[in-house]
Amino acid sequence: NAGVTQTPKFQVLKTGQSMTLQCAQDMNHNSMYWYRQDPGMGLRLIYYSASEGTTDKGEVPNGYNVSRLNKREFSLRLESAAPSQTSVYFCASSGAGTSRVGELFFGEGSRLTVL
Amino acid sequence: DAKTTQPPSMDCAEGRAANLPCNHSTISGNEYVYWYRQIHSQGPQYIIHGLKNNETNEMASLIITEDRKSSTLILPHATLRDTAVYYCIVRATGNQFYFGTGTSLTVIP
Numbered sequence: 001n002a003g004v005t006q007t008p009k010f011q012v013l014k015t016g017q018s019m020t021l022q023c024a025q026d027m028n029h030n031s032m033y034w035y036r037q038d039p040g041m042g043l044r045l046i047y048y049s050a051s052e053g054t055t056d057k058g059e060v061p062n063g064y065n066v067s068r069l070n071k072r073e074f075s076l077r078l079e080s081a082a083p084s085q086t087s088v089y090f091c092a093s094s095g096a097g098t099s100r101v102g103e104l105f106f107g108e109g110s111r112l113t114v115l
Numbered sequence: 116d117a118k119t120t121q122p123p124s125m126d127c128a129e130g131r132a133a134n135l136p137c138n139h140s141t142i143s144g145n146e147y148v149y150w151y152r153q154i155h156s157q158g159p160q161y162i163i164h165g166l167k168n169n170e171t172n173e174m175a176s177l178i179i180t181e182d183r184k185s186s187t188l189i190l191p192h193a194t195l196r197d198t199a200v201y202y203c204i205v206r207a208t209g210n211q212f213y214f215g216t217g218t219s220l221t222v223i224p
């Protein structure tokens with residue numbers, strides 16, 4: 001049982017390049033989330049998906065797109081990376097079947113640097 | 116969801132109880148209080164949550180005031196491994212988790 005798996009764990013991009021962060025969960029959760037965390041700051045919600053086929057904007061969606069490919073996978077795409085998007089990105093999931101209602105399960109994070 | 120206010124940092128001696136306060140004066144009747152912590156740069160980890168009654172689990176205790184406008188997370192015997200950032204979040208079921216900046220707890224040997 002791997003929980004929430006994010007790839008890649010580290011990535012360096014040049015300004016203007018594009019990339020996709022992948023996230024997969026094996027807990028049969030309905031809801032999935034993408035957060036970013038800048039140095040010394042709390043987590044900010046980028047996008048979330050309450051169920052397969054739906055996505056909604058969070059606090060800081062500009063510059064990002066998401067795809068809920070199926071129930072397991074939720075990807076985050078940067079179409080034209082900017083230095084302001086240098087951050088640590090966390091994927092999380094939640095759903096029925098957990099012993100604690102509403103508990104979020106997080107991946108290990110993806111550290112992105114945009115030069 | 117209601118906004119929360121936490122002190123930016125706190126220290127606690129190893130072996131003593133760590134009491135982390137959180138104010139949520141605008142909390143609504145259907146909103147739960149959740150606590151998460153983040154160790155180093157790992158993903159946040161669930162600790163405990165409650166609605167109106169005090170709660171206890173293997174990690175911590177949560178004390179919610181009768182008017183629900185504030186709460187305290189208690190780590191009964193803090194260890195060095197409890198050094199982390201602790202987030203207090205108020206959330207209604209079905210809504211999203213919005214993390215603030217939390218309280219940075221340092222457990223001192």
